[in-house]
Structure formats: C-alpha cells, structure tokens
Amino acid sequence: MKKMKSTSLSEHWYSPLQDAVMSFVPGNSTYKTMRARSARTGVLFILPFIIGFLVFMAKPMVESFIMSFNDVTLIPGQGYSQSYVGLNNYKHAFTVDPEFNKYLLEEVGQMAINTIATLVMSFVVAVILNQEFKGRTLCRAIFFLPVILSSGVLPGIEHQNEFYDMMAGMAEAMEESGVDLSATLQDLLSLSGVGGQVFEVVFTMIDSIYDIVMASGIQIIVFLSGLQSISPSLYEAAEVEGCSAWESFWKITFPMVSPLLLVNCIYTIIDFFMKNDNRVMELIYQVTYQDFKFGISAAMSWTYFGIALAFIGIGAFIISKAVKSYE
Amino acid sequence: MSKSKTVFIGENKSFWERNRRSGGYLLKRETKRTVVSIARALLMFGLCFMIIQPLLIRFSTGFMVEQDLYDSTIVLVPRHLTLDNYRIVFDLTDFPNSMVNTLWTSLLVSVLQIISCTLVSYGFARFEFPLKKFWFGCVIMLIVVPPQTIQTALYMNFANFDIFGIFKATTGKPINLRTSILPYAMMSLTCMGLKNGLYIYMLRQYFKGVPTSLEEAAYIDGCGTIHTFTKIMLPDAVPTIASCFLFAFVWQWTDIFYTRNFLSSYSIYSNQLSSIVSRMARYFSADASKAVIVPNGRQQQLIAIGVLICCIPLIILYCFTQKTFVQSLAMTGSKE
Numbered sequence: 001m002k003k004m005k006s007t008s009l010s011e012h013w014y015s016p017l018q019d020a021v022m023s024f025v026p027g028n029s030t031y032k033t034m035r036a037r038s039a040r041t042g043v044l045f046i047l048p049f050i051i052g053f054l055v056f057m058a059k060p061m062v063e064s065f066i067m068s069f070n071d072v073t074l075i076p077g078q079g080y081s082q083s084y085v086g087l088n089n090y091k092h093a094f095t096v097d098p099e100f101n102k103y104l105l106e107e108v109g110q111m112a113i114n115t116i117a118t119l120v121m122s123f124v125v126a127v128i129l130n131q132e133f134k135g136r137t138l139c140r141a142i143f144f145l146p147v148i149l150s151s152g153v154l155p156g157i158e159h160q161n162e163f164y165d166m167m168a169g170m171a172e173a174m175e176e177s178g179v180d181l182s183a184t185l186q187d188l189l190s191l192s193g194v195g196g197q198v199f200e201v202v203f204t205m206i207d208s209i210y211d212i213v214m215a216s217g218i219q220i221i222v223f224l225s226g227l228q229s230i231s232p233s234l235y236e237a238a239e240v241e242g243c244s245a246w247e248s249f250w251k252i253t254f255p256m257v258s259p260l261l262l263v264n265c266i267y268t269i270i271d272f273f274m275k276n277d278n279r280v281m282e283l284i285y286q287v288t289y290q291d292f293k294f295g296i297s298a299a300m301s302w303t304y305f306g307i308a309l310a311f312i313g314i315g316a317f318i319i320s321k322a323v324k325s326y327e
Numbered sequence: 328m329s330k331s332k333t334v335f336i337g338e339n340k341s342f343w344e345r346n347r348r349s350g351g352y353l354l355k356r357e358t359k360r361t362v363v364s365i366a367r368a369l370l371m372f373g374l375c376f377m378i379i380q381p382l383l384i385r386f387s388t389g390f391m392v393e394q395d396l397y398d399s400t401i402v403l404v405p406r407h408l409t410l411d412n413y414r415i416v417f418d419l420t421d422f423p424n425s426m427v428n429t430l431w432t433s434l435l436v437s438v439l440q441i442i443s444c445t446l447v448s449y450g451f452a453r454f455e456f457p458l459k460k461f462w463f464g465c466v467i468m469l470i471v472v473p474p475q476t477i478q479t480a481l482y483m484n485f486a487n488f489d490i491f492g493i494f495k496a497t498t499g500k501p502i503n504l505r506t507s508i509l510p511y512a513m514m515s516l517t518c519m520g521l522k523n524g525l526y527i528y529m530l531r532q533y534f535k536g537v538p539t540s541l542e543e544a545a546y547i548d549g550c551g552t553i554h555t556f557t558k559i560m561l562p563d564a565v566p567t568i569a570s571c572f573l574f575a576f577v578w579q580w581t582d583i584f585y586t587r588n589f590l591s592s593y594s595i596y597s598n599q600l601s602s603i604v605s606r607m608a609r610y611f612s613a614d615a616s617k618a619v620i621v622p623n624g625r626q627q628q629l630i631a632i633g634v635l636i637c638c639i640p641l642i643i644l645y646c647f648t649q650k651t652f653v654q655s656l657a658m659t660g661s662k663e
Contacts, residue, residue: 017457017458019457020456020457020458023456023457035455038454038455038456039454039455039456039457040456041450041454041552042450042453042454042455042456042459043450043454043456044450045446045447045449045450045451045454046446046447046450046451046462048443048446048447048516048517048518049443049447049450049462049465049466049517049518049527050462051517052443052514052516052517052518052519053462053465053469053517053518053519055517056481056513056514056517056519057465057468057469057472057477057519059480059484060477060480060481060484061472061476061477061480063477063480063483063484064476064477064479064480067479067480125374128367128370128371131367133364133367133368135371138375139371139375141645141649142375142378142379143374143375143378144649144652144653145378145379145642145645146378147577147652148577148581148638148641148642148645149378149382149638151577151578151581151582152578152580152581152582152583152584152597153581153582153583153597153600153601153637154581154634154637154638209377210377213374213377213378214378218656221653221656221657222656225653225656225657266471270470270471270473273473274473274474274475281475284475285475285587288478288479288482294479294483297479298479298480301473301475301476301478301479302476304473304475304476305472305473305476308471308473309471312471
C-alpha cells in the first residue's frame with residue numbers, strides 16, 4: 001500500500017508546512033488532487049477559527065506575556081508604553097500584594113478537594129440516575145438545573161457584600177454552641193485518632209456539598225451518557241455467570257465509564273478556575289480596572305494560568321495511568 | 328392464545344409459601360430491594376431539595392416587607408405581602424431596558440458563535456489538511472486558557488483598535504471600540520467567545536460520529552461540498568446544534584466576564600446585578616450624593632430578587648427544552 005501521508009518526496013520537519021503551501025499554489029502538480037482540494041475546503045471551513053485565534057488569542061497572549069515583564073502605563077488616545085522591569089511584577093504579586101498569595105493558596109487547596117469531590121459525587125449520582133425508579137426524569141431535570149443556576153454572575157453575587165463575612169462568622173459561632181451533627185461527628189471521629197487530617201478533608205467536602213452539587217451538572221450528564229452506552233447484555237452475561245451487582249459494578253460499570261473521568265476531571269478543574277466568584281479572579285479584575293496596574297495583573301493571571309495548567313496536567317496524568325491499568 | 332399467557336411456577340401461592348420454597352432467598356431479595364429504594368429515594372429527595380430550596384427561599388422572601396425578614400416566627404410564608412421589593416429591584420437594575428438589551432445581545436452573540444463553531448467543527452471532523460493537529464491543539468488551548476489571562480491585552484487592543492495602522496494613517500487616531508458591541512461580535516464570529524472551544528469540541532464529536540457514506544453518496548451524485556454540508560449534514564445535526572446554542576445563550580445571559588469587558592456601555596442585566604449593592608446604597612439615601620448603609624438582611628433580600636429575575640426566563644426556557652439541552656453532551660464522552 002502506498003503511503004497516504006507524504007506527497008513530498010522526503011519527510012522533513014517542515015514537510016507539513018510544505019504540503020500546506022503546495023496545496024494552495026495553482027499550477028502545482030498536486031494542486032488538482034483530491035487531497036489538495038479537501039485540504040483547501042478544510043482550511044476554508046476552519047478559517048474563522050484561524051483568524052480568531054491569531055488575532056484575539058495568540059496576539060493578546062503574547063502581548064500579555066510581554067506585559068507581565070514590563071511596567072505598563074496608559075497613554076490616553078495613544079495606547080500604552082512599556083518599560084522592562086524583569087521579574088519585578090511577579091515579585092510584587094507574591095511578596096508585596098497582601099492578598100494574592102493567600103487567595104491563591106486557598107483557591108488551589110479548595111480546588112483540589114472540590115475536584116475529587118465533584119468527580120465522586122457526579123459519578124454516584126449518575127449511577128443512581130441510571131437506575132429505574134419513579135420520578136427519574138424529574139430528578140435528572142433538577143440535577144441539571146445547576147448548569148443554569150450556578151453560571152456567570154449568579155453564584156458569587158450573594159457573597160459579595162462585606163457584611164456577609166461577618167454574618168458567616170456569626171453563623172459559625174451559633175453552630176458551635178448548638179447541636180451540629182456534622183461537627184459532633186467530626187469530634188467523635190477525630191477522637192478515635194486515626195487519620196485526623198483525612199477526616200478534616202472529608203468534612204470540608206461534606207460542608208461544601210451544596211457547592212459541589214451545584215458544580216456537577218455537566219459532569220453528571222456526561223457520566224450518565226457514558227453509562228447508557230454500556231450494552232445491557234454485558235450485565236446479563238455477568239449475572240448468568242454468577243456475578244453479584246457489586247462485582248459487576250467494579251468489573252463492568254467502572255472500567256467502561258472511567259475514560260470519561262479524564263474529560264470530567266479536566267472540565268471540573270477548568271470550570272473551577274474560571275468561576276467568577278473565585279477570589280483570585282476578583283483580585284485580578286480589581287488590579288486591572290481599579291488600580292490600572294496592567295503589568296502586575298498580567299503577571300498574576302499568568303501565574304494563575306500556570307498553576308491551572310499544572311493541575312490539569314497532574315490530573316490528566318494520574319487518571320490516564322489509573323484508567324490504563326483497567327484495560 | 329395459550330402461548331401469550333405465561334404461567335409462573337407457584338404464581339398462585341402466597342409470598343411466604345414461595346419464600347419457603349426458595350429457601351429464604353425471596354425474602355432476602357425483597358428486603359434488599361426495598362431498603363435500596365428507600366435509601367435512594369431519601370438521597371435523591373435530599374439532593375434535589377438542596378438544589379431547589381434556595382430558589383424557593385428567594386421566591387418567598389421576595390414578597391416580604393422588611394420587618395418580616397427579622398421575625399423569626401416567619402419561615403417561608405410572608406405575613407405582610409408586598410410587591411414593593413420587586414419595584415425597587417426593577418428600578419435598581421434598570422429592569423425592562425436591561426432585560427431587552429440582555430436578550431438581544433445574548434441572541435445575537437450566541438447565534439454568531441454557533442454558526443462559526445458549526446463550520447469550524449465540521450472542518451475539523453471531515454477534512455484532512457496540513458497542520459490539522461496543530462490547529463486542534465489550539466482549540467484545546469482555547470478551552471484551557473482562562474480568558475482572564477488575556478483580558479488586559481484585549482482591553483488595550485480594543486481601546487485602541489487598529490488594523491495594521493490603517494485608521495491611524497487616515498484619521499490620525501486609533502478608534503476606541505470598547506463602547507460598542509462590535510468587538511464582541513467579531514470575537515463571536517471567529518469562535519473566540521465564551522466557552523467556544525467547548526462548543527467546537529462537542530460539535531466535532533457529533534460530526535465525527537456520523538458515517539461518511541452519506542456524504543460520499545452525495546458527492547458521487549454531483550453534490551458540492553457546501554451543498555453536502557447544508558443539505559445533508561445540517562438537517563441531522565439540528566438537535567446537537569440547538570443544544571450548543573442553548574448553552575451559548577444561557578451562559579451568555581448570565582455571563583459577567585465578557586459583559587463587563589466588552590458590553591459595559593450597554594445596560595446589561597448581569598452587569599446591573601453585579602453592581603446592585605453599591606447602587607442600593609445610593610438609592611435608599613434621600614440625598615443622591617450620599618450613600619447610606621443598607622441593612623444586611625434587606626440587601627440579601629433585594630439581591631435574591633435580582634437573582635430570581637435573572638433565573639426565571641432561563642428556567643422557563645429550560646422547562647421547555649430540557650431534552651435538547653442535554654443532547655450535545657451525550658457525544659462528549661465518545662472516544663476518538
């Protein structure tokens with residue numbers, strides 16, 4: 001069989017580029033081939049994306065990356081001027097700014113916990129919603145509602161006034177004096193002395209269950225569609241062979257759905273990092289539009305983006321390893 | 328006739344008789360099933376209630392007068408009904424005006440986004456072209472990079488908009504585009520709007536799942552690429568595209584990031600809502616220049632009404648289009 005890929009005689013690192021040029025040059029020997037035609041139409045179809053990406057994504061990204069190493073001042077009507085300051089912006093963000101470090105640590109910690117909790121939660125809910133019971137359609141509809149209710153401006157809005165923190169503090173004090181089931185349980189379990197740290201994490205998850213449910217609408221649907229694509233004959237065969245429901249869950253359901261873990265994990269992390277009630281985001285916005293410190297805000301957002309990317313990488317790595325072992 | 332009637336062994340026997348014959352297995356199974364279904368019902372009810380409850384509370388507190396808020400004997404049903412709160416929130420958020428603006432901007436933007444995303448995703452799903460992997464990597468990057476990273480640079484770009492210095496050469500000054508919807512419309516048309524990478528990804532997954540034989544048949548019959556796309560691919564893709572459109576519309580409706588950055592000169596509801604607290608302080612003072620501190624409970628109440636007004640159209644929309652909504656997500660998980 002002939003090689004499908006190469007039209008040029010020898011493969012170089014630049015041969016895709018060469019192909020790209022060749023298929024657009026009329027009169028070229030390969031211009032009229034099916035391949036070249038398909039390439040031309042394909043590029044035409046994605047042309048909006050190419051233009052958009054170059055103009056509204058790549059260019060601003062490069063600019064903002066440069067900005068993060070510069071001191072930027074606005075000149076009204078003219079644009080802006082930059083002067084190179086090296087890593088000073090990053091230094092300022094980490095050492096001078098009183099809140100950036102704190103918020104960053106908080107958000108990252110929260111994210112790590114929330115991502116795991118969201119994945120577990122949405123998986124469990126999807127498994128339940130996949131079973132037959134009365135009112136299933138209604139339940140599905142309700143579980144998907146958070147996609148609307150927790151998007152954009154809505155989730156953070158009630159927390160944004162300064163009284164809120166005070167009120168939250170008071171509520172906590174009240175809870176401590178009264179009977180709080182989760183707190184009591186927490187005390188009991190931490191008394192037993194085994195893995196106090198672990199319990200703390202678990203209880204943070206339980207306390208933030210509302211946030212987790214509100215963040216897992218899309219993930220539930222993705223898992224659910226994965227579950228529905230498993231053919232029922234697999235379960236039948238397993239049952240005939242004497243497999244219990246528990247076993248068939250771990251031997252069939254989990255491995256079949258686990259590729260979706262990766263998609264969901266990445267989605268959850270991105271979703272969390274881009275939320276508007278995220279304090280780092282608020283801070284960056286404030287630095288940009290109220291203090292007009294463009295260089296520093298660029299440095300902050302690049303730091304933030306770097307951390308997000310690292311997390312996505314770690315998540316993807318762990319999950320792809322874990323999933324592979326099932327195959 | 329006799330074939331259709333299945334006769335179970337021991338059908339007419341009592342439950343206990345059957346249980347005895349099965350050696351206690353039947354009872355065990357039935358108990359297990361009941362316990363599981365009760366536990367499931369409890370869990371489902373609890374979680375559903377948790378999602379719905381804030382809406383109910385917002386709805387009921389919206390009709391309360393201020394003194395009802397601090398009355399601990401009142402939980403859900405207000406004692407003194409009033410519609411004043413709604414009037415105040417309407418005033419605060421510039422209501423009919425901002426809603427109309429939100430509606431047309433969201434519609435325009437999401438239509439533009441979905442048109443371009445559909446074209447692009449079809450291109451990615453069906454054609455082989457050089458550097459395809461690279462460009463698809465760029466789509467993934469679009470999903471991953473938070474727009475906040477580039478907001479400063481975008482702000483600068485549009486505040487002093489210029490294409491290769493043309494405007495500067497002709498009018499002496501780059502134009503400030505931040506005051507119109509144009510920049511965001513341009514971004515939408517080129518797939519750079521809110522979460523557009525995701526829509527491209529979802530639609531591409533759909534198009535990849537459609538067998539190519541239909542298009543090949545059309546091609547053999549002399550149908551051109553554009554015709555094949557519009558006459559054969561698009562009609563089948565309508566539910567998925569509609570689903571992506573709904574996402575785009577709903578997320579645009581509540582979006583604050585792009586609205587704040589690009590549409591700040593229009594009165595958009597989400598924008599009004601996000602700054603409602605500061606406007607409240609001015610609204611309640613007799614003298615417009617001085618701000619008073621609005622009691623916290625009252626603030627929460629008014630914000631809750633604002634949120635509710637924002638949600639209600641979306642929830643109504645969701646009720647009617649629930650099936651369509653979920654459509655495109657079903658493809659997301661399918662493997663490459």
